[in-house]
Amino acid sequence: MSSITLPSIAPGRRRKLFRGVLFLISGALALFALGISARAAPSHVLIIPPDDGYGFEECLMTKSACGTIVADAWCEANGLKASKAFGRTEDFAAIAGEEKPENIGPGAFFVACGDKI
Structure with a gap:
Protein backbone atom coordinates (compact mmCIF):
# COMPACT_ATOMS: atom_id res chain seq x y z
CA MET A 1 0.00 0.00 0.00
CA PRO A 42 -36.65 45.34 22.50
CA SER A 43 -39.74 46.36 20.55
CA HIS A 44 -41.27 49.76 20.70
CA VAL A 45 -44.23 49.12 22.97
CA LEU A 46 -47.24 51.39 23.07
CA ILE A 47 -49.56 51.18 26.07
CA ILE A 48 -53.20 52.03 25.41
CA PRO A 49 -55.41 52.76 28.44
CA PRO A 50 -58.73 50.91 28.63
CA ASP A 51 -60.71 54.15 28.76
CA ASP A 52 -59.19 55.92 25.75
CA GLY A 53 -62.60 56.42 24.14
CA TYR A 54 -61.89 54.78 20.78
CA GLY A 55 -63.75 51.55 21.60
CA PHE A 56 -61.42 49.07 19.89
CA GLU A 57 -60.71 46.98 22.99
CA GLU A 58 -62.61 43.98 21.67
CA CYS A 59 -60.54 43.91 18.48
CA LEU A 60 -57.26 43.89 20.41
CA MET A 61 -58.53 41.32 22.89
CA THR A 62 -59.74 38.69 20.41
CA LYS A 63 -56.79 38.73 17.96
CA SER A 64 -59.19 39.29 15.08
CA ALA A 65 -58.40 40.92 11.74
CA CYS A 66 -59.63 44.25 13.05
CA GLY A 67 -57.06 43.97 15.86
CA THR A 68 -54.22 43.83 13.35
CA ILE A 69 -55.60 46.87 11.54
CA VAL A 70 -55.95 48.84 14.79
CA ALA A 71 -52.49 47.82 16.05
CA ASP A 72 -50.82 48.71 12.74
CA ALA A 73 -52.60 52.08 12.75
CA TRP A 74 -51.33 52.86 16.27
CA CYS A 75 -47.78 51.99 15.21
CA GLU A 76 -47.93 54.09 12.05
CA ALA A 77 -49.47 57.03 13.94
CA ASN A 78 -46.42 56.97 16.22
CA GLY A 79 -43.91 56.81 13.35
CA LEU A 80 -43.17 53.10 13.73
CA LYS A 81 -43.37 50.10 11.43
CA ALA A 82 -46.21 47.58 11.51
CA SER A 83 -47.18 45.83 14.73
CA LYS A 84 -45.39 42.68 15.86
CA ALA A 85 -47.80 41.75 18.64
CA PHE A 86 -50.75 43.18 20.53
CA GLY A 87 -53.16 42.23 23.31
CA ARG A 88 -54.01 42.76 26.95
CA THR A 89 -51.13 43.86 29.14
CA GLU A 90 -51.89 40.95 31.47
CA ASP A 91 -50.76 38.64 28.64
CA PHE A 92 -47.77 40.77 27.61
CA ALA A 93 -44.98 38.33 28.51
CA ALA A 94 -46.69 35.38 26.83
CA ILE A 95 -47.52 37.27 23.62
CA ALA A 96 -44.56 39.63 23.13
CA GLY A 97 -41.89 37.37 24.63
CA GLU A 98 -40.50 40.25 26.68
CA GLU A 99 -40.80 41.46 30.24
CA LYS A 100 -43.89 43.53 30.94
CA PRO A 101 -43.20 47.26 31.22
CA GLU A 102 -43.72 48.72 34.70
CA ASN A 103 -46.47 51.11 35.81
CA ILE A 104 -49.24 49.77 33.59
CA GLY A 105 -52.77 50.08 34.85
CA PRO A 106 -55.14 47.10 34.88
CA GLY A 107 -57.22 46.51 31.77
CA ALA A 108 -54.80 48.34 29.48
CA PHE A 109 -53.68 47.04 26.09
CA PHE A 110 -50.28 46.99 24.43
CA VAL A 111 -49.07 47.15 20.86
CA ALA A 112 -45.47 46.11 20.11
CA CYS A 113 -44.29 47.86 16.95
CA GLY A 114 -41.33 47.49 14.61
CA ASP A 115 -38.50 50.01 14.38
CA LYS A 116 -39.01 53.60 13.27
CA ILE A 117 -40.02 54.17 9.69
Missing part, protein backbone atom coordinates in the same frame (compact mmCIF):
# COMPACT_ATOMS: atom_id res chain seq x y z
CA SER A 2 1.17 3.44 -0.75
CA SER A 3 0.88 6.13 1.86
CA ILE A 4 0.09 9.72 1.17
CA THR A 5 2.43 12.24 2.68
CA LEU A 6 1.38 15.79 3.23
CA PRO A 7 3.86 18.51 2.40
CA SER A 8 5.45 20.03 5.45
CA ILE A 9 4.62 23.62 6.22
CA ALA A 10 7.35 25.97 7.31
CA PRO A 11 6.92 27.38 10.83
CA GLY A 12 6.42 30.94 9.54
CA ARG A 13 3.63 29.83 7.20
CA ARG A 14 1.99 27.80 9.99
CA ARG A 15 1.79 30.94 12.08
CA LYS A 16 0.16 32.87 9.22
CA LEU A 17 -2.26 30.01 8.59
CA PHE A 18 -3.14 29.84 12.28
CA ARG A 19 -3.72 33.62 12.43
CA GLY A 20 -5.92 33.42 9.33
CA VAL A 21 -8.03 30.65 10.82
CA LEU A 22 -8.38 32.57 14.11
CA PHE A 23 -9.40 35.68 12.17
CA LEU A 24 -12.13 33.77 10.34
CA ILE A 25 -13.40 32.17 13.53
CA SER A 26 -13.49 35.50 15.38
CA GLY A 27 -15.32 37.13 12.44
CA ALA A 28 -17.92 34.36 12.43
CA LEU A 29 -18.42 34.73 16.20
CA ALA A 30 -18.80 38.52 15.86
CA LEU A 31 -21.47 38.10 13.16
CA PHE A 32 -23.25 35.53 15.32
CA ALA A 33 -23.22 37.91 18.31
CA LEU A 34 -24.58 40.77 16.19
CA GLY A 35 -27.38 38.53 14.95
CA ILE A 36 -28.36 37.62 18.49
CA SER A 37 -28.35 41.23 19.67
CA ALA A 38 -30.46 42.31 16.69
CA ARG A 39 -33.08 39.68 17.49
CA ALA A 40 -32.99 40.52 21.19
CA ALA A 41 -33.55 44.23 20.62
Whole structure:
Protein backbone atom coordinates (compact mmCIF):
# COMPACT_ATOMS: atom_id res chain seq x y z
CA MET A 1 0.00 0.00 0.00
CA SER A 2 1.17 3.44 -0.75
CA SER A 3 0.88 6.13 1.86
CA ILE A 4 0.09 9.72 1.17
CA THR A 5 2.43 12.24 2.68
CA LEU A 6 1.38 15.79 3.23
CA PRO A 7 3.86 18.51 2.40
CA SER A 8 5.45 20.03 5.45
CA ILE A 9 4.62 23.62 6.22
CA ALA A 10 7.35 25.97 7.31
CA PRO A 11 6.92 27.38 10.83
CA GLY A 12 6.42 30.94 9.54
CA ARG A 13 3.63 29.83 7.20
CA ARG A 14 1.99 27.80 9.99
CA ARG A 15 1.79 30.94 12.08
CA LYS A 16 0.16 32.87 9.22
CA LEU A 17 -2.26 30.01 8.59
CA PHE A 18 -3.14 29.84 12.28
CA ARG A 19 -3.72 33.62 12.43
CA GLY A 20 -5.92 33.42 9.33
CA VAL A 21 -8.03 30.65 10.82
CA LEU A 22 -8.38 32.57 14.11
CA PHE A 23 -9.40 35.68 12.17
CA LEU A 24 -12.13 33.77 10.34
CA ILE A 25 -13.40 32.17 13.53
CA SER A 26 -13.49 35.50 15.38
CA GLY A 27 -15.32 37.13 12.44
CA ALA A 28 -17.92 34.36 12.43
CA LEU A 29 -18.42 34.73 16.20
CA ALA A 30 -18.80 38.52 15.86
CA LEU A 31 -21.47 38.10 13.16
CA PHE A 32 -23.25 35.53 15.32
CA ALA A 33 -23.22 37.91 18.31
CA LEU A 34 -24.58 40.77 16.19
CA GLY A 35 -27.38 38.53 14.95
CA ILE A 36 -28.36 37.62 18.49
CA SER A 37 -28.35 41.23 19.67
CA ALA A 38 -30.46 42.31 16.69
CA ARG A 39 -33.08 39.68 17.49
CA ALA A 40 -32.99 40.52 21.19
CA ALA A 41 -33.55 44.23 20.62
CA PRO A 42 -36.65 45.34 22.50
CA SER A 43 -39.74 46.36 20.55
CA HIS A 44 -41.27 49.76 20.70
CA VAL A 45 -44.23 49.12 22.97
CA LEU A 46 -47.24 51.39 23.07
CA ILE A 47 -49.56 51.18 26.07
CA ILE A 48 -53.20 52.03 25.41
CA PRO A 49 -55.41 52.76 28.44
CA PRO A 50 -58.73 50.91 28.63
CA ASP A 51 -60.71 54.15 28.76
CA ASP A 52 -59.19 55.92 25.75
CA GLY A 53 -62.60 56.42 24.14
CA TYR A 54 -61.89 54.78 20.78
CA GLY A 55 -63.75 51.55 21.60
CA PHE A 56 -61.42 49.07 19.89
CA GLU A 57 -60.71 46.98 22.99
CA GLU A 58 -62.61 43.98 21.67
CA CYS A 59 -60.54 43.91 18.48
CA LEU A 60 -57.26 43.89 20.41
CA MET A 61 -58.53 41.32 22.89
CA THR A 62 -59.74 38.69 20.41
CA LYS A 63 -56.79 38.73 17.96
CA SER A 64 -59.19 39.29 15.08
CA ALA A 65 -58.40 40.92 11.74
CA CYS A 66 -59.63 44.25 13.05
CA GLY A 67 -57.06 43.97 15.86
CA THR A 68 -54.22 43.83 13.35
CA ILE A 69 -55.60 46.87 11.54
CA VAL A 70 -55.95 48.84 14.79
CA ALA A 71 -52.49 47.82 16.05
CA ASP A 72 -50.82 48.71 12.74
CA ALA A 73 -52.60 52.08 12.75
CA TRP A 74 -51.33 52.86 16.27
CA CYS A 75 -47.78 51.99 15.21
CA GLU A 76 -47.93 54.09 12.05
CA ALA A 77 -49.47 57.03 13.94
CA ASN A 78 -46.42 56.97 16.22
CA GLY A 79 -43.91 56.81 13.35
CA LEU A 80 -43.17 53.10 13.73
CA LYS A 81 -43.37 50.10 11.43
CA ALA A 82 -46.21 47.58 11.51
CA SER A 83 -47.18 45.83 14.73
CA LYS A 84 -45.39 42.68 15.86
CA ALA A 85 -47.80 41.75 18.64
CA PHE A 86 -50.75 43.18 20.53
CA GLY A 87 -53.16 42.23 23.31
CA ARG A 88 -54.01 42.76 26.95
CA THR A 89 -51.13 43.86 29.14
CA GLU A 90 -51.89 40.95 31.47
CA ASP A 91 -50.76 38.64 28.64
CA PHE A 92 -47.77 40.77 27.61
CA ALA A 93 -44.98 38.33 28.51
CA ALA A 94 -46.69 35.38 26.83
CA ILE A 95 -47.52 37.27 23.62
CA ALA A 96 -44.56 39.63 23.13
CA GLY A 97 -41.89 37.37 24.63
CA GLU A 98 -40.50 40.25 26.68
CA GLU A 99 -40.80 41.46 30.24
CA LYS A 100 -43.89 43.53 30.94
CA PRO A 101 -43.20 47.26 31.22
CA GLU A 102 -43.72 48.72 34.70
CA ASN A 103 -46.47 51.11 35.81
CA ILE A 104 -49.24 49.77 33.59
CA GLY A 105 -52.77 50.08 34.85
CA PRO A 106 -55.14 47.10 34.88
CA GLY A 107 -57.22 46.51 31.77
CA ALA A 108 -54.80 48.34 29.48
CA PHE A 109 -53.68 47.04 26.09
CA PHE A 110 -50.28 46.99 24.43
CA VAL A 111 -49.07 47.15 20.86
CA ALA A 112 -45.47 46.11 20.11
CA CYS A 113 -44.29 47.86 16.95
CA GLY A 114 -41.33 47.49 14.61
CA ASP A 115 -38.50 50.01 14.38
CA LYS A 116 -39.01 53.60 13.27
CA ILE A 117 -40.02 54.17 9.69
